[in-house]
Amino acid sequence: MLPFLLRRVGVMILTALTLSFVVFCLTNLAPNLEKLARTEGSVRMSDDAVLSWIENNGHGGSMVMRYGQWLGVAPGWVRTDDKGVTRGRCIQGAVTAESAPRFCGILQGDWGTSTVFREPVIKTVSEKLSSTAWLMLWVMLVMVPVSLIIGVLSGMREGSRTDRVLSTFAIATTATPEYVSGVILVVIFASATTGISPILAEWGWISGRTLFLGTATSAIDKITFWNFALPVMTIALYGIGYIARMTRASMTEVMTQQYIRTARLKGVAFHQVILKHALRNALIAPFTVIMLQFPWLLNGVVIVETLFNYKGFGWTLVQAAGNNDIQLLLACSVVAVFVVLVTQLISDVGYVFLNPRIRLS
């Protein structure tokens, strides 16, 4: 187990380094830096001034060296201009040129400053991540049980009417990306002119104009059922279909196994067979699938946070990318890639751990 784990972690670190380097290159391309110079310096800078701005602010030099500085394995740039003022990567705020550390990259915990939010990147990202964590938590709480129940119910008796109805539902949800289901849910539940809200308002069942809120902006301060149900449902719906189908496939396979037949022939009641014999084996595969759903959830989060204007991690990523906020975008990418890689690792290790055939051999 240990060598396997070490090898996996090794590959993961190599992947993380390669990916962060790729992201670093793509965000620090010359046109991006020129745009940054014009927004940070002055819009009417001449081309020469732009180049010298880039050079003077530590964005010159080779890509590898800059990546090293950002990572914190190469010493940060220091530059003294003709007025005798020394500036550098590690010299900011109260830190003077003399007391500045030599290295200041993400390994030292310095993620740079966001140009959009005008605050340290680490502060922005951690704040927004905690908002998104709530969203993810609720999505998981809805998605996992619902999809497992649907999958088990439809896989239990393959080809039955329940199976057909639930499978159709699962296929329909996998065909509905978040930006489609979000739009449809808002129109049905959160529009003052269409859907069920006008009818309910007419009957006097709801006090406001709409049943649910069409935006989740207020959920940043206080999460309520009415402002959070739609975003959570939008993300969960897409995942439900996929996980349910995987669970169904795994369940139908388990149901054809010899030990299930033996249990049935011994006269064990059907629900006992399902709960005691089938479920434990049928749920190994969905575990992997749920873990591998995380990268896709990240997508869903970006779409839903944009659609419902919930200022979390996904919204921040869009802001960073749209406003050429290089440091923030880099940080967002690192977090995203990290989440993906860690979930892959958990899924691999979890699969080995959960499957007795591999664990005991």
Add this chain to the structure above:
Amino acid sequence: MEPLSWPMIFAKMAVQFWPVWAALIVTIVLSLQFRRRLGLYGKLFDSNVGITGFVIVMFWVFTAIFADMIITFNPIAQLSGLKNALPGTPLPDTDQWYLLGGDHLARDVFSRVVMGARRVLTIAPAATVIAFMVGITLGLPAGYFGGKLDTGLSFIANLVLAFPVILLFYLLVTPEIRSTGVPIVLAAVLFLFPVIFVSVLLNSRYFTTPARRNLYVGVALVIGLWAYSGLAFNMDPTGIWSMDPNLLNVFVSVVFVNAPTVFRIVRGIVMDLKSRDYVAAGQTRGEGPWYIMLWEILPNARGPLIVDFCLRIGYTTILLGTLGFFGLGVSPESPDWGSTIDDGRRLLSIYPHPAVVPALALMSLVLGLNLLADGLREESMRD
């Protein structure tokens, strides 16, 4: 004139779609007539799920083909007074209607959705085909030879797969990146694979008869490299093959995202199939590795690949919609479904129709493709 009622709107739309109905009926009647001779395609008509999916998909395919005959207005024409018009609003002084209303720039939603189908259905299948060729060309040797080649290629594939798709799009589909030429480099690499694939395919087949081999491979190379020069570098002297830089950027990114998954699927299947007896028999006969891979293993892997192809077109449609939704790589005039949804969502709670119509269109197309894949899977597993 009076605004139309909902039944009248649907009736008018049904009339507008007449070329689609005609083509659908012809296709289905012919297919049912000859289904016993049509292999897997014919068997599709034995399952209800398959038929439903097929009909939905073909509906959109024919809509894309006959889009010019179906639309009632120019999809980018803005007519005054019809901003956010409700479905069925008549045009003043004419006998025409905005069947599904107008959007925030007073354009006809119905015509835009129909034209959007054409855009989606030209990019999505083409991108999927290229992604498959890349995945197959790399996945076959990786699975067949294994070893260092496999380790290296798998590592690269996993790298791409570890990127959240949306982040990759934000990094790859921007005006800045276009000016650095990264999309052209990507296109140069990715578009080379179809040429390699077809050449190797023909070469391995006709290796024993050099005269025919030279002819076929020569023709394939000439056409392939001609298209390649036009599509990747926009340097086709005749100008037949060319691609708008915006479109190239979107196209290349979508291929880039899809190819690693195809690679993994192909590699997995090949690793499974290479231990079969017919492969061993081929090796004993002294057949070359590429002949075995392309002409013995690949045809036997077609079932799962065809199913995945259908699913992947749907997934690519979703990805294109995502790009449009974030306004990446599309012009504001573009009628593609993703950006229409994005335009419509700003006034969603007051005027839902400009967003809901393309949303339903996209959903039905992907649903059709998923059902089709399901039907194909069911039928291909039966034999």
